[in-house]
Amino acid sequence: MGQIHFVLHYLKDFNMTSILLRLFLSVVVGGIIGFERGRHGSAAGFRTHILVCVGAALTSLCSLYASLSLGLPGDIFRISAQVISGIGFLGAGIILVRNNSTVAGLTTAAGMWVTATLGIALGYGFYEGALMGTVICVSTTTLLTKLERKTKQSIHFYAEIQSIGNVQKVLDAVESILEKDMILEVIPAKSGIPGNVGINVTTTPRHSSESIRESLLKIDGILYVVKA
16 A cells, blocks of 8 residues: 555656656547547547647646746746637637538537646646546547437438538538528548548438438539438
8 A cells, every 4th residue: 555655656746757657648638539529520639639638738747847847936837827728729710600600619629628628637747637537528528429419309411522612512502401400510521532521410300311311412512421
């Protein structure tokens, strides 16, 4: 028991081993959250979340280094506090507002903000909080997403557009068919074909899913439509 206590105390101290551990865990935590977001087609996926988490952890480590190693005076939380507000600018670039006032990308933007916060916690050696926060974050974006979709009784489709030049024309056509009861999210093409663009379509079931799929397939520029 005494050895475990010694190891935990050593890892919470500021030394080379704890620095490497905190940066490594920030890669793991950012990768877990980023993988889940990327699996849902988000533009901010695996690599972006890792970089955000590592960068946030490094700001905490820099604060500790300046205070403990260099003996510089000042608030050690000041640099990390700027990450919390600064990450909002990065998240704002993910949020899309269509001309029908529907909003997409909020979950990914919020996930990036949480990822930065987890990175800060890891940088300061708050392993317990970072671990619990990661579990809660991943559980929220996976389990509760399914529950939310079921509650809203929405229908989800993935459609692939041939050529990026057809995107706006296709989006306008989809909006004219489904009117206001829908959310559109432009994502990278899942087929991986250069020049193609994918879209996630979420709509309420005023019509059968098959009839909606057939209507989408009739739009010029859409290659195929599958139910997500």
